[in-house]
Amino acid sequence: MPRLRVVLLAVALGGAAPLAGQGVLVAPHAVYIDHARRSGTVTLYNPNPEPAEITISTAFGYPVTDSLGHFVLRTVDQPDSTLPSAAGWVQAFPRRLTIAPLERQTVRLLATPPAGLPDGEYWARLIISTRGGKLPITGAADTAVRVQLNLVVNTNIGLAYRKGPVATGVALSLLRARHVGDSLVVWSRLQRQGSAAYVGTVRAALVDSTGSVRSTLSAPIGVYVVMEPRYALSTAGLAAGRYWLRYELVTEREDLDPAVVLRVPPVRDSLQVRLP
């Protein structure tokens, strides 16, 4: 290859331009729509110095856990009538928009459920897809140009539509724990009861023989069907010996409007563990 061409190519590929900021901030992080109002809103904010091109869509999915106990989203492209999907009848207005730098915009969500929809809770995922302003490709095609990696960010949040009276609960079973490194790893089986997802908080505590709480954990959780989540309690600095693991689920969420949290009594279990 001629030396000049090598240099030109090197110059061309070396000119990787900075990324135009992409992605928007979304609030709230879960949307609840009531059958009486049939509408909701989300607010989008573009914190970047470039306009953000946004497309909003819906899909059906709900959280489950994988074989390691990590949360993953189970999606169903074509949910049948046995699945409580609202994805087909909740729409965003507008569905496409551009938000100027440092500006915010409210997007309205309108539900048009089918006639005769039974009472219950129906789920969807709201996907806010953001593409940043494109960088120009300059220069002649065979000489100086720029390399461009575009980024599309899809922010995926939960949406629930409630019609009529709904109830929730959770069955807790198979509580177990194992000491790994400086953590006590805890699993349990959680199965939703009732007609609505169980939305609450998992709390765990390690209590020593004197009754003192030596380590705690608190994490938000949503049990839609069944799951076996994994949590890790720190055991760093704890003396060897027997401890009680206290584990509970409560319908408290500081990050959600209390009006949308369905209250039920706490569910608890405990387990004696030995730390080496």
Add this chain to the structure above:
Amino acid sequence: MRASLTIISLALGAALPLAAQQNGVTGIRDLAFGTVFPGLPSVVSRTDAVNSGRFDLSGKKNRDVQLTFVLPAVMTGPLAATMPLAFGADDAGYSPTQSVGNETVTWDPRTSQTLTLPNTANPKVSIFLGGRVSPAVNQRAGGYTGTVILNVVFF
């Protein structure tokens, strides 16, 4: 006074919910390969403070977030020319302190990863991405583009 309070509450009401509840990802820095020569692969480590891709993620404390990259195998250039782009087992990293040198979790960006946000008020963390571009000896000069998709699921 009452009118003033109303105005203040409306103003705060318009501003606070987003600040207090915001979730999202913003691209901070492109994955940049620097000077590339035909026939010479260029590798950018996720720990490269200048050239690695960086994405900042905002959410609520202790919340689980699933990250899935959809990565191009090639970038496309002039006259449909392509340039291979590859990602490996250790090319994505998560820093709860937004420091490129403090990545507490690393993973293969070709697979999904679920992370738990720190137990701090309104946490903001960073994701770093590295990769490798492999221009051929006879790579056609011109502009090459590709699209990286980042799917972020807030549970």
